[in-house]
Amino acid sequence: EPEVTQTPSHQVTQMGQEVILRCVPISNHLYFYWYRQILGQKVEFLVSFYNNEISEKSEIFDDQFSVERPDGSNFTLKIRSTKLEDSAMYFCASSKQGGNTEAFFGQGTRLTVV
Amino acid sequence: EDQVTQSPEALRLQEGESSSLNCSYTVSGLRGLFWYRQDPGKGPEFLFTLYSAGEEKEKERLKATLTKKESFLHITAPKPEDSATYLCAVQAFTGANSKLTFGKGITLSVRP
Numbered sequence: 001e002p003e004v005t006q007t008p009s010h011q012v013t014q015m016g017q018e019v020i021l022r023c024v025p026i027s028n029h030l031y032f033y034w035y036r037q038i039l040g041q042k043v044e045f046l047v048s049f050y051n052n053e054i055s056e057k058s059e060i061f062d063d064q065f066s067v068e069r070p071d072g073s074n075f076t077l078k079i080r081s082t083k084l085e086d087s088a089m090y091f092c093a094s095s096k097q098g099g100n101t102e103a104f105f106g107q108g109t110r111l112t113v114v
Numbered sequence: 115e116d117q118v119t120q121s122p123e124a125l126r127l128q129e130g131e132s133s134s135l136n137c138s139y140t141v142s143g144l145r146g147l148f149w150y151r152q153d154p155g156k157g158p159e160f161l162f163t164l165y166s167a168g169e170e171k172e173k174e175r176l177k178a179t180l181t182k183k184e185s186f187l188h189i190t191a192p193k194p195e196d197s198a199t200y201l202c203a204v205q206a207f208t209g210a211n212s213k214l215t216f217g218k219g220i221t222l223s224v225r226p
Contacts, residue, residue: 042219043214102148103214
């Protein structure tokens with residue numbers, strides 16, 4: 001069964017460092033997303049991406065964040081200068097369409113900023 | 115602003131003891147309501163999508179229902195392997211129509 005793959009599963013970084021989280025969405029899906037979940041809190045939307053551009057972003061997704069689809073299979077989330085409060089589980093998801101279709105999530109990358 | 119409230123926060127059941135999980139929502143225009151299961155340290159796993167009031171969907175011991183204000187996830191004769199956090203999310207007819215707004219989830223524990 002096709003699945004969304006995320007790497008690494010766990011990343012520890014020092015405050016102020018740049019991190020890149022990687023995702024391989026399901027191959028025939030067209031919409032890609034990043035969500036995050038701070039420990040004990042809700043899953044929160046960060047950004048959606050379609051046709052090589054951002055289609056929607058939340059207030060959390062400020063200038064420190066960027067997304068890219070560098071090739072036909074990978075989808076990345078970059079945090080330029082990490083803060084302690086960026087520590088969270090980051091989930092990549094993909095869907096065939098935008099509305100009316102379910103999104104399938106990866107297993108997540110646990111980011112710990114020290 | 116879209117809002118999703120789930121109750122109770124946690125639920126402990128004996129194996130075989132049926133119950134219901136509640137999801138109340140406020141959304142400008144509901145495009146879809148989604149139920150996911152999340153195991154500790156894992157990503158959400160898709161269960162159901164409901165689109166209109168009165169709709170019901172079933173999968174094994176789970177049945178999801180939808181009204182104009184809330185959704186229920188009914189669990190019939192649960193087993194210990196049903197223990198997980200159940201997430202409810204809504205998708206609205208605003209913006210790019212694709213983002214999900216999640217509730218905090220309901221942590222279900224089923225004792226053998």
